[in-house]
Structures are given as C-alpha cells and as structure tokens.
Amino acid sequence: MALSPVQGRLLDAAVSLFATQGFDATSVQEIVARAAVTKGAMYHYFRSKDDLLYEIYHRLISEQLAHLDGILAAGGVPGDVIRALIVDLVETTTARLAEAAVFAREMHKLPTEPMAALRAQRRRYHEAFRDLVARGQADGTFAAVASADTVTLVVFGVVNQLPQWYQPGGPTSPRQLADEIADFVLAGLSPSGVAEG
Template sequence: MATPTAADELSPVRERIVRAAVKLFAAKGFDGTTVQEIVTAAEVTKGALYHYYTAKEDLLYEIYRSLISIQMADLDRIIAEHADPADTVRAILVNLVETTAARVDETAVFVREMQKLDAECMTAFRAERRRYHETFRSVVEQAQATGRFSPTVSAETVVLIALGVVNQLPTWYRPDGPKSPDRLGNEIADFVLAGLGVGPSA
C-alpha cells in the first residue's frame, strides 16, 4: 500500500492524461480532440496512453465516474446532516454550485458529451442521475406535503430549474468573476427558496 494506486488515487501518469483530456474535451469536444493532442498536452506518448487505457472513450468514462461519485456522496451526506428541508435545499444547491465551479471542465464535458458513451454506460449513468434527481425532488415534495414549502409549483419543475442552472454554469461562470461560488450558490438558493415560499435564511 505504499504506492497510491488504491481506490480513487490515480498514478501520476494516468492523472496527467486525464487532466489533459478534460481540458481538451472541454475546449474542443471529444470528437474534436485527437489522441495525439492529449498525449502531447500530458507530456506522455501514445504508447503510454494505450498502456493505461484501452480506448479514447475510456477517458470519458473516467471523467464521468469521478464527477458523479463525488456528487452522489455529497448528496447523501447533506441529506443525512440536515433536518430542516430549507437547510437541506440550500446545502444541496451551495454544494452543487461549489463542486461544479471547482470542476467546470468536467461538468462541461459531462453535459455536452454524455451521449457519446456506449449503451451500457449510458444506462448506468442515467440511473445515477435519476437517483440524484428523485432524491432531490422527494426532499421538496415532503416539505410541500408537511406545509413547509408552498405547494403551488410542482417539485419536478423546481428540481428541473435548479439542476438547469448548475448544468449551464460552465457556460458563464468565471473563477475570477466578482462572485464566489459560495455566494453564487446562496443567491441561487435564496431564489429557489423564495419561489417555494420560504423567506431568506432562518
């Protein structure tokens, strides 16, 4: 266990390759990026890349897996930590904005190129996404049922709106912009909670 190859740790070479791939895929798209460009940017050779990965598509898979596993773990943790639904929703949104802002390239690739995965990966990822979506929605639904949130708008629409902003975030978010991810997340949460009939902060 001296070598950090366990679990999620990537060997330095693998990590350099994936990092380069993410940046290039985000900038030029999956099909628009050549394997040669990736290996040049990663300062490795084609042989090295194909030593670690069996196909270009594996890189996509690696990117998605790391992104989704983080988000799902965060969601479960947040729901376990908070009792009040307004707190929960706020925490979910702030966390989502923060992790997305920290991984803009990954998210951009995810949003734009998801459908390029082969059928079985697609199904798996759709299932994960669905679980995220439905977990989020049930938080809203339960709070509506117990009268904490206004029931006028459908929970489905709320979730669609909330996830919509986050997925579009890579298009407009700039790390050097005036608003920190934390503030951005809270502003979005303010708005969403206002739409659910909850006043700003408790």
C-alpha cells in the same frame, strides 16, 4: 485502486482539451502529447478514447453523490438541507467547470452501457432532491405552486448551465451565487412568501 501519475496526467490533459476543442476534434495524439506519455501508455490504462470521457465525469458525479449522502445524513430542516445541496452543487461544479462542461456537451457520445451507468448516478441525485421537495410540500413546509419535479428541473437547470457562463475570477463567488439561487428557490417554495435566512 489508486490513480497512477500517468493516469492522472492523461485525465487532466483530456479534460482541458475536450473542454476547449470538443471530444471529436481532439485527437489521442494531442492528449498523450500534453500528458507527456505515448499512445501505447494510454491504451494500456484506458480501453478507448471513450473510456477517458467516462472516467472524467464519473469522478465528478461520484464526489457529488458522496456529498449528497453526507448532507442527507446530517439532517435538518428541509429548507436548510436544500440550501446545503444547492451550495454544494454550485461549489463542486464551479470548482470543476471543465469537467462539467465536457460532460454536458459530450455525454451523448458514450456507448449505451457506460452512459446508462452515469445516468443512473445522476438520477439518484435528482430523485433525492425531488423527494426532499415533495416531502416539504406534503407536510406544508413548502408551497406547492409548482410540482417537485419542476422545482428540481429548475435547480439542475441553473447548475448544469453554469459552465456556459460562470467566470471563476468574476465578482460573484460560488458561495454568493449559490446563496442567491437558494434564496430565490426557497422564496418560490415559501408558503408565506418570505425566504428564511
């Protein structure tokens, strides 16, 4: 089912307002005003204000999961796959900074059911990443100085923190930043101590 123009405008309005003011501090009045529709229209397309929040992050994580599947399917040396994943995470996150920021701050306000759905999606990504690291460590490609879980936590740590400091117009492009992070992570995983290019 495609997104109606009204739905799109509502989601966009909600994202930018939630990002600047927070979820609770944003009234549905403000959202529908910015989207140039009425409250009746909004409650026709969405079950609640919560539902808006859910859809915002659902769209982002779904896209990232699709990319994950593509990158894993393409295969390659573990180091290259990990670099590709980091690049994609940084690029999609910086391209949708507001969505990522809103989710990071407000997800805990969702009711348990939709919350669990989003968590399951996120977990799938984490586990795929961790398994990749663990396999590399098992076959000697990677050093095991830190557990695969810890490495995963470090990577998602930086990525999830991005919305808090990254400035889209700044001197560092998402790609450059991603490569630097990947260089550092792969250096930490390298058994011989030098990251491959």
